Amino acid sequence: MTTLDSLRADDNALAPHYSRFRVADRLLLSAHSHQAWPDVAEEGLLEAFADAARDVDEKWTAAFAKADELRAGFRSLLSDPHGEYALGANTHELVIRFLSAIELRSRPRLVTTGGEFHTLRRQLARLEEEGVEVVRVPVDPVPTLAERVAAEVDGTTAAVLVSAVLFETSRLVPGLAHLADVCRAGNVELVVDAYHALGVVPFSLHDLGLTNAWVVGGGYKYLQLGEGNCFLRLPAHAQELRPVVTGWYAEFGALADRQRPDRVAYATGGDRFAGATYDPSSHYRGVRVQRFFAEHGLTPEFLRAVSQHQVGLLAQCFDDLGLSADVVSRDRETPLDRVGGFLSLRSPSAGELRSALAERGVHTDSRGTYLRFGPAPYLSDAQLEAAMATLGKVVAG
Structure with missing residues (x-):
């Protein structure tokens, strides 16, 4: 049965089942818009x-x-x-x-x-x-x-x-x-x-x-x-x-x-x-x-635990960047358990940040002033950390 620890690992336990989408080789952080399909979809x-x-x-x-x-x-x-x-x-x-x-x-x-x-x-x-x-x-x-x-x-x-x-x-x-x-x-x-x-x-x-x-x-x-x-x-x-x-x-x-x-x-x-x-x-x-999903124990309750961990990790990595709120910020007042499946950052340059991230291989998306990082169960902690670190490099120029 799939566990949170097995998904956090560098060799994410689910990633091999998504080989056609190459999730282990790409930083796909647009999962709130379009998640990869497992190979069995074919x-x-x-x-x-x-x-x-x-x-x-x-x-x-x-x-x-x-x-x-x-x-x-x-x-x-x-x-x-x-x-x-x-x-x-x-x-x-x-x-x-x-x-x-x-x-x-x-x-x-x-x-x-x-x-x-x-x-x-x-x-x-x-x-x-x-x-x-x-x-x-x-x-x-x-x-x-x-x-x-x-x-x-x-x-x-x-x-x-x-x-x-x-x-x-x-x-x-x-x-x-x-x-x-x-x-x-x-x-x-x-x-x-x-x-x-x-x-x-x-x-x-x-x-x-x-x-x-x-x-x-x-x-x-x-x-x-x-x-x-x-x-x-x-x-x-x-x-x-x-x-x-x-x-x-x-x-x-x-x-x-x-x-x-x-x-x-x-x-x-x-x-x-x-x-x-x-x-x-x-x-x-x-x-x-x-x-x-049934075969791998991907129940709503388990997926919630995975999502909360991943969104929380992204939020912590973002905070560790120490970026100016004038450039990009996040809501720190809303508790994590009142948030859904992605981390929403706010920036007057959300679209430009999304484009710059894409040029560096990090796929996110933006809606108006919101830059959205959407994790998925097939991504490891290291991939999430690398994606947020890339945002820091983009902002730093």
Whole structure:
């Protein structure tokens, strides 16, 4: 079984399983954006090709079985054994289907935060141009964010859309259970983006008080599933909703309403929010990687321990550099246990620092004034130390 000590070592125990991505030879510190895939991901892609070549159009029986296995993996991550999950290539298409199902005509108000990812930020801005009221609650102070969002919920609010972990700063958003209670009491839909939590922060819906919430997430980041493996978790009352944006896969298993033959029928469960024909190879790859995680004991709790160690090590190495706060700084007030899977540094030259690091072989990324260092379980302590030492050399010129 994989241990933290075996991952800290110069010969990281997981690195050999990522030989195609050459993780032992590269300083890949953009894991919060795109983690390397284990070599077994290729097995999944080859299996998808073999099934298609053998079965041609009959391949969908096997493909749908993979989709069901992928859903089961997501249920396990969210400790949600009976939850219903719609799958999509990305969270945007899933959020669009959700938005098309709620009563925006009678309740044309959406509440969100000023710290949401670009997919939601852009889409809500466009809806605002069409007359939907969008309330953006300032992120800071984060400890009261959920409470301040809840205070904006009123009788004209159709939905609240927030993140569990802020994508720019890596800070965990507390108080989501209170927000969920307020939304449920007002018959307002709550959507929680868990993308930056899954794989680095255990996310039990019951423990978090989010059993009545919608949850979106995917495997492109910490879960190492690659593109095309996103989900929308439906609360029980979702079976009352009829998304306007609906694909023909949402007809599978649907029984026509004999009393309303003029109405479009919907399947039950997660397929109610299904789309249409998709590339199933992503699910094959995703399922094989999920099995790899299980084989190596990469549970949410263990991955959290690894992440906390690695982010803490990066923070300590950064502090040891003694760099001027005018050039680059970090938040030292937020406890480590209130941070997600990456170290967020702030600099007016974040983009330039990212480019200079890349020229020296250190792959990070930046968003505005934030320079983000994202470790991964296949990186050794020595690699993390070398990456941060390179930042010191960049700043020193």
